[in-house]
Amino acid sequence: MRKMEDALLFSALAFVWGTAFTAIEIGLETLPPLLFAAARLDIAALIFAGVVLLSRNQWLPRTRADMALILSNGILVIGAQFAFAFIGQSYVTSGVAAIIISFTPIITPIIAIRLLPTERIYVTDVIGLCAGLAGVIAIAIAGGSFDGQLLGVGLLLAAAVVFALGSVLTERWTAALPTMSLYAWSMGTGAIFLHVTAYAYSGASFRDVAWTPSAAAALVYLGIFATAGGFLLYFTLLNRIGATSVSLINYASPVVAAIFGAALLGEQITVATVVGFALIVVGFALCNIRPLWRLLRSTWNADVDSRSLERDEVCVRGNLYKKTDDSQNYQQPSD
Template identity: 25%
Template sequence: MTAGVAPVLLRQGPAEWGLLLALVALWGSSFMLVRVSLDAFTPVAVTAGRLLIGAGVLLLVLLATRRRLPLGARTWVFFTVMAVVGNALPFFLIAWGQASIPSGLTGILMAVMPLVVLVLAHFFVAGEHLNARRLAGFVLGFVGVVVLTGPEAVAALVGREASLLSQLAVLGAAVCYGVAAIVARRGPVLNPVVTAAAVLSIAGILVGLGLLAGIAGSGAAGALHAQVGLAPGLALAALGALSTGLATVVYFSLVARAGPTFLSLINYLIPVWAVVLGALVLHERLPPRAFAALGLILAGVVIARWQSLRRRSPA
């Protein structure tokens, strides 16, 4: 553990679990929204659009609540790091990767994020020690993700359907999220809306400049590869306002209250939400393995958090 870091009281009660489930719903929906948006927009345009829309929503909230952005240089360095590592880079990598690899494979690769957090938190976050129980819980949860995504996703690892570069892109996004969770936990204590607005604004400006450069170099092809219909437009709007803007506020609130290891549990729950969303919205049938995976995933969550659950249970 890093010297000089004071222990921080982490809360993992009903309120934190409520925030976790809200974040699962918001982020779990983003994969579907990205897929629909890519029918008309390029990956850079999807990334820039969701960031700028999310930032716009949060800046309006700042104005309505009369909150001000901090002026300290160190705080803005933190904002910039979070903007790049936690938003701009992983959002683009996911959008770019999703254009050519199956969603099941994306789920397997994104499940690496808890393992990144597990190792980093052991060294950089007080009270987040690596032990056999937590490791067993995460491994069981990962097995559940593999069962959920199905054997065809595993086969895609070596098949023609999967692009090696796309796999590495999604894997890189998972690593970025893990690093961002640790950075956020060790960052300054600020209002979540203030932090989210500043981070998304910086990320939106950075990716927006990249989008403008692409448009200048290749014209409309830098932003669009098809005529924009109603569905892609609405998907991008929802992706920015809900899965990016609102989700970022929930993210910073949760990581400050409960810690990055607790936050990393979303990577086991998001695949479940994605399957349920597909059944309800896209009328997909749930395969039997989805229910088996749900049991494994929830069992992994219980094992990983068993000590916390025992402390909260009545004597």
């Protein structure tokens, strides 16, 4: 029953984060990218702040670590990442944008090795990074264009890098704030960062926006469902299935994005794009081969623990043993 619930939550998160790229594509038809991203965070920050106040959690930052995490998350993980991602997607399709962003879990361990002294580099990390980069390059030249397509892919790759950098930096500090409060402040900080950047970049403000029903609907969907709802789902899954399992969302949401982009926006899914995505997935698997192997083993052990045992079987730490003729002795089954 719990596995079914986890699968439903995972599917819901893949749906809202995958369709977010479709909503961004729709909104970018009329909205300035940076202002669009800022408005998305405005809505999500207000929702998170409301949840924090209603739950009566601690909300005021009290330590330097709290402030460091708020600034790192707000400016890098959320603010700069959204800035690069929204501008980048204005040059490419929603499916391509989702696939390039999925490069994030590949670059993260490479950055961690440079910044965190406890991390080590393995041959599989290097091969995985090369495979992922090959996938990104294949997608970048898929349309035979070295102008808009290449620029968009470069900006989206920058979004993945700043997200990974911010995520690694947050490992240096331990927050006293609850997670919800931390992200409420982080989203508010990211929104302010994007509003300032939008004004400095193009002088964009809400007074200059020509609102359309589709743009307004895209913004509401992104703010409420994809951002606020998506992060709530993410935190729930993080507590239920762990970081390694939930990281697989990076490869489920691009599939959703490609399907909805093709169905609703008429976007083409090229062979080069599919090959590039496959290379990125291979790169992820190589860079995360050890935690993925531990995940598979723990999943197998959980299955063994949960299955009904035969009368002559006993389960010890996930391993099945079968009784011999001597009722005091056990041997492991051959199959």
